[in-house]
Amino acid sequence: MVTDQTAPRVTRRRVRTRANLLDAAFAVFAAKGFGRVSIEEVCEAAGYSRGAFYSNFDSLDELFFALYRQRADLIAEQVAGALALDGPDLDVPAAVDRVTEVLLLDLDWLLVKTDFLVHAARDPDVAQSLLEHRARLRDAIADRLLRARGLTELPAVLGDIDGAAHAVVAAYDGVTTQLLLDKDVEGARIWLKQLLTALLTDGSDPQRAH
Amino acid sequence: MVTDQTAPRVTRRRVRTRANLLDAAFAVFAAKGFGRVSIEEVCEAAGYSRGAFYSNFDSLDELFFALYRQRADLIAEQVAGALALDGPDLDVPAAVDRVTEVLLLDLDWLLVKTDFLVHAARDPDVAQSLLEHRARLRDAIADRLLRARGLTELPAVLGDIDGAAHAVVAAYDGVTTQLLLDKDVEGARIWLKQLLTALLTDGSDPQRAH
DNA sequence: GTCTTTCGATACATCGGTGTATCGGATACA
DNA sequence: TGTATCCGATACACCGATGTATCGAAAGAC
Secondary structure (H helix, E strand, O other): OOOOOOOOOOOHHHHHHHHHHHHHHHHHHHHHOHHHOOHHHHHHHHOOOHHHHHHHOOOHHHHHHHHHHHHHHHHHHHHHHHHHOOOOOOOHHHHHHHHHHHHOOOHHHHHHHHHHHHHHHOOHHHHHHHHHHHHHHHHHHHHHHHHOEOOEOOOHHHOOHHHHHHHHHHHHHHHHHHHHHHOOHHHHHHHHHHHHHHHHOOOOOOOOOO | OOOOOOOOOOOHHHHHHHHHHHHHHHHHHHHHOHHHOOHHHHHHHHOOOHHHHHHHOOOHHHHHHHHHHHHHHHHHHHHHHHHHOOOOOOOHHHHHHHHHHHHOOOHHHHHHHHHHHHHHHOOHHHHHHHHHHHHHHHHHHHHHHHHOEOOEOOOHHHOOHHHHHHHHHHHHHHHHHHHHHHOOHHHHHHHHHHHHHHHHOOOOOOOOOO
């Protein structure tokens, strides 16, 4: 009996090398930037020859895309976990704390992520894919905000809850930009919390972070 | 009488070709991204040979830096103008409108600017220079906010006026990220205004944009 | 264990970009 | 207009990266 007629026999070695290539690529991309990395460099960092690369990917672009998907999905999972952690109506500040911890964890990832952004900005297909990913993230945040409704009143200027979720993402992106330059992760965390508090709580609301 | 003993005779042709190279570089960088552009491409776009390039710049990096400085200074000037336009205490929303108009004018510039950001994120010297530029911008905004004090009460969560200026820049950066993907300039403008209003005005403040 | 299929290393041809050295025409200045 | 200087075009040598074709070895199926 054969599991699949058409697909090539899936070997264990293949998935290992592929994972190794992706890991090495992450390190190299983070260090030098996508635009300045050659296929050879990735292979050398992973300890393979170029034959291995061409056996697994068609181009650097394809590898980059696969790398982004892998890591982005992982982070999205962690964020979703941090958002779902507390009960149906617990306080927003705690959730903010946990999410902030996850989102501003790894500077290298922010570097690669931004590289991917400028890459996507010039390729409509990639941009579309990234936009969808961001939309999913926003939805998760909106769901969480919905659960907190009543506890904290949202400022009306942002419009509905979806607008508020949009604002959260914008704050994250804005803080990321600054962080890429000054590399002050702890400062960025504090700063992001402040921003989110300012955005999500009514100014007249006595309940604030800390 | 000689204007300068040591410096080479400043020719008119030189400044023209240099400007042409910079203009062409802007177009090419915007279209393909810094990482994917060769010296030859820039020269071809400008209508020169590589000889002209090497006569004016030492490397693509140097040209990129010069290009960024040129355009960034130009924009900073326009922003300063938009901030200084009204009297010593006129309304913030009008200033927000004008600044938003200037900052979200040219998508190509945002592309190149972001390219430069990821470039700076990997080179401490360049990062330092960019940070200083951003600090000057923040100071201009803080000055403007100071003039408006009393008219609109700032939310306390942001801390002092400098914190508020910081938040303005973060909002701008955040909106830029989204804009790079969806290319909706008009939407981004509206959205940025909303964000700034939410950040700069107390939630209980009845005075809002529009 | 053997046999078949797949994976990845090696070798090769090729191409595009880089930097330099040189030279003729353009430009400023008297 | 003459002339000294500068600028940019051309030609050349070089290098590094790319993609492909081939082959030995590893891994799964039985």
